[in-house]
Amino acid sequence: xxxxxxxxxxxxxxxxxxxxxxxxxxxxxxxxxxxxxxxxxxxxxxxxxxxxxxxxxxxxxxxxxxxxxxxxxxxxxxxxxxxxxxxxxxxxxxxxxxxxxxxxxxxxxxxxxxxxxxxxxxxxxxxxxxxxxxxxxxxxxxxxxxxxxxxxxxxxxxxxxxxxxxxxxxxxxxxxxxxxxxxxxxxxxxxxxxxxxxxxxxxxxxxxxxxxxxxxxxxxxxxxxxxxxxxxxxxxxxxxxxxxxxxxxxxxxxxxxxxxxxxxxxxxxxxxxxxxxxxxxxxxxxxxxxxxxxxxxxxxxxxxxxxxxxxxxx
Amino acid sequence: xxxxxxxxxxxxxxxxxxxxxxxxxxxxxxxxxxxxxxxxxxxxxxxxxxxxxxxxxxxxxxxxxxxxxxxxxxxxxxxxxxxxxxxxxxxxxxxxxxxxxxxxxxxxxxxxxxxxxxxxxxxxxxxxxxxxxxxxxxxxxxxxxxxxxxxxxxxxxxxxxxxxxxxxxxxxxxxxxxxxxxxxxxxxxxxxxxxxxxxxxxxxxxxxxxxxxxxxxxxxxxxxxxxxxxxxxxxxxxxxxxxxxxxxxxxxxxxxxxxxxxxxxxxxxxxxxxxxxxxxxxxxxxxxxxxxxxxxxxxxxxxxxxxxxxxxxxxxxxxxxxxxxxxxxxxxxxxxxxxxxxxxxxxxxxxxxxxx
Numbered sequence: 001x002x003x004x005x006x007x008x009x010x011x012x013x014x015x016x017x018x019x020x021x022x023x024x025x026x027x028x029x030x031x032x033x034x035x036x037x038x039x040x041x042x043x044x045x046x047x048x049x050x051x052x053x054x055x056x057x058x059x060x061x062x063x064x065x066x067x068x069x070x071x072x073x074x075x076x077x078x079x080x081x082x083x084x085x086x087x088x089x090x091x092x093x094x095x096x097x098x099x100x101x102x103x104x105x106x107x108x109x110x111x112x113x114x115x116x117x118x119x120x121x122x123x124x125x126x127x128x129x130x131x132x133x134x135x136x137x138x139x140x141x142x143x144x145x146x147x148x149x150x151x152x153x154x155x156x157x158x159x160x161x162x163x164x165x166x167x168x169x170x171x172x173x174x175x176x177x178x179x180x181x182x183x184x185x186x187x188x189x190x191x192x193x194x195x196x197x198x199x200x201x202x203x204x205x206x207x208x209x210x211x212x213x214x215x216x217x218x219x220x221x222x223x224x225x226x227x228x229x230x231x232x233x234x235x236x237x238x239x240x241x242x243x244x245x246x247x248x249x250x251x252x253x254x255x256x257x258x259x260x261x262x263x264x265x266x267x268x269x270x271x272x273x274x275x276x277x278x279x280x281x282x283x284x285x286x287x288x289x290x291x292x293x294x295x296x297x298x299x300x301x302x303x304x305x306x307x308x309x310x311x312x313x314x
Numbered sequence: 315x316x317x318x319x320x321x322x323x324x325x326x327x328x329x330x331x332x333x334x335x336x337x338x339x340x341x342x343x344x345x346x347x348x349x350x351x352x353x354x355x356x357x358x359x360x361x362x363x364x365x366x367x368x369x370x371x372x373x374x375x376x377x378x379x380x381x382x383x384x385x386x387x388x389x390x391x392x393x394x395x396x397x398x399x400x401x402x403x404x405x406x407x408x409x410x411x412x413x414x415x416x417x418x419x420x421x422x423x424x425x426x427x428x429x430x431x432x433x434x435x436x437x438x439x440x441x442x443x444x445x446x447x448x449x450x451x452x453x454x455x456x457x458x459x460x461x462x463x464x465x466x467x468x469x470x471x472x473x474x475x476x477x478x479x480x481x482x483x484x485x486x487x488x489x490x491x492x493x494x495x496x497x498x499x500x501x502x503x504x505x506x507x508x509x510x511x512x513x514x515x516x517x518x519x520x521x522x523x524x525x526x527x528x529x530x531x532x533x534x535x536x537x538x539x540x541x542x543x544x545x546x547x548x549x550x551x552x553x554x555x556x557x558x559x560x561x562x563x564x565x566x567x568x569x570x571x572x573x574x575x576x577x578x579x580x581x582x583x584x585x586x587x588x589x590x591x592x593x594x595x596x597x598x599x600x601x602x603x604x605x606x607x608x609x610x611x612x613x614x615x616x617x618x619x620x621x622x623x624x625x626x627x628x629x630x631x632x633x634x635x636x637x638x639x640x641x642x643x644x645x646x647x648x649x650x651x652x653x654x655x656x657x658x659x660x661x662x663x664x665x666x667x668x669x670x
Binding site for chain 1: 329347349350351352353354356357359360363364375377378379380381382383384385386388389390391392393394395396397398399400401402403404405408430434438441442445448452453455456457459506507509510511513519520521544545546548549550551552553555556557558559560561562564565566569595596597598599602628629630632634635636637639657
């Protein structure tokens with residue numbers, strides 16, 4: 001069993017699960033991760049960083065991210081945006097609709113023409129959903145009704161395509177309004193009431209981890225055939241040599257470079273993380289993490305198992 | 315809704331319904347890469363640089379030596395509801411600062427959702443008094459950079475559209491059946507976040523967008539209209555990327571394919587990374603689920619340009635990554651290819667010779 005006083009080899013660090021990683025110091029977890037990430041290896045296509053493939057979506061990456069986010073979120077001075085989102089956790093939904101940057105500009109008025117619903121792909125797929133439900137609840141200004149909406153699955157059906165936007169006679173931005181309400185839902189922990197809402201913990205350590213650790217929302221290994229059997233056998237064949245195929249067309253998989261899959265230098269990542277922090281996102285990520293810890297405890301599973309569970313339910 | 319927003323609502327003049335071609339800058343672009351394009355369709359992104367080079371355009375990204383300073387714009391996280399709008403404003407402002415430091419005030423994004431996010435940030439500054447000053451201060455505190463709003467924000471397909479006739483003159487092949495001389499039938503699928511989020515910044519607007527149709531005309535083909543032309547591909551961010559939700563994506567793709575199939579298109583042309591991926595890849599899933607094999611190849615506008623220019627179908631256009639084989643289309647046009655080189659990297663193949 002690893003402990004805080006014993007040096008840990010990179011190979012051992014990568015193999016540890018949540019319970020073992022929890023016993024390690026920040027230096028062992030964060031320092032070990034960064035040393036692995038930045039270690040170059042031999043390649044026919046320039047400098048390559050082979051450990052990124054092992055680190056992405058690993059228990060080590062999630063534990064490292066938890067520690068970095070907790071520590072940074074607790075630091076002072078608290079950024080203005082973070083203070084706003086911390087306050088929103090305690091405020092009513094109607095306060096959010098009046099004060100949050102997107103929500104307050106997204107919705108002007110409604111003439112009940114129904115064209116948003118007529119054009120909505122999600123309303124065509126999910127029989128129980130249409131965007132008018134969200135509009136009606138917002139127009140009601142009824143706190144109980146709004147809370148009911150935020151605790152339901154309905155909020156998570158929107159595909160964020162914006163098909164409703166150009167045809168709305170009032171130029172409402174329902175896509176933005178729904179996204180904004182989803183954020184509030186997570187800040188309050190109400191997303192746990194919905195199987196689709198709980199998926200946000202999976203999303204946090206998918207896109208959020210890509211962004212925090214690689215400076216991209218989507219990392220090329222997220223499209224691996226194991227997670228995408230729907231992509232078919234030709235994609236699986238392409239994937240067998242994905243790094244070589246990407247490099248062949250001029251991309252930079254886990255390498256220095258300008259295009260797809262490029263590794264960003266630590267100083268660029270640090271700038272990005274400071275932007276994430278100053279933008280208040282750490283209030284959201286800590287809320288999602290706290291909710292996940294509580295829900296995992298109730299279900300009797302550790303956070304690694306919980307992450308896998310919520311990413312496969314629905 | 316607060317009083318300020320109500321004031322804006324009542325007194326704002328009606329927006330234009332489309333972007334005029336003359337509003338697209340012709341040169342001097344900052345090119346921030348796209349996370350999704352680079353991840354799943356890397357040839358499309360690199361071909362943007364190759365096309366800009368071919369057209370003699372000045373473009374730059376930002377790097378220190380070989381190491382990029384460009385992050386993604388946070389669009390997927392924003393539509394995936396796990397970053398605040400303030401974080402997106404700061405992330406985008408940092409990219410704008412990099413562009414400004416390069417002396418470039420025309421931003422051409424590789425991803426349509428990224429274009430929409432950049433435009434949304436710019437619009438938010440117009441709607442929210444004092445926000446620009448606040449973000450400028452936060453950006454200085456976060457990373458020592460300053461807010462500089464670019465003069466123009468366009469998608470790379472806008473730039474190709476603006477130069478479509480110049481490219482047509484250089485094409486080695488055209489969208490024509492080499493045996494019959496008939497123009498090929500092309501379905502254009504414009505990404506939702508290109509035309510629908512800011513119709514006033516889309517060539518032809520939302521309903522009759524011309525950004526891809528214009529390329530089809532200029533390069534010898536005919537655009538085929540069909541009932542579900544404007545329906546979303548179903549990418550949906552959390553819908554396609556979180557596995558239990560993926561039925562939504564498949565259903566949207568099926569709806570489109572069934573609607574276009576009676577018109578017998580030779581090709582689906584796209585300008586959005588998500589559409590380019592899912593309209594192609596989900597044809598396999600649709601086949602598995604329904605037994606229907608539509609077999610309609612899907613290409614992005616830069617993949618198509620690369621092929622018509624005679625660039626290598628595998629080493630440059632990267633068609634070996636496609637789920638629906640493109641080779642039958644190449645046969646119809648008369649573009650040669652060597653299937654033995656499909657998966658074999660050639661050590662003599664060179665990366666594009668652009669700046670940096």
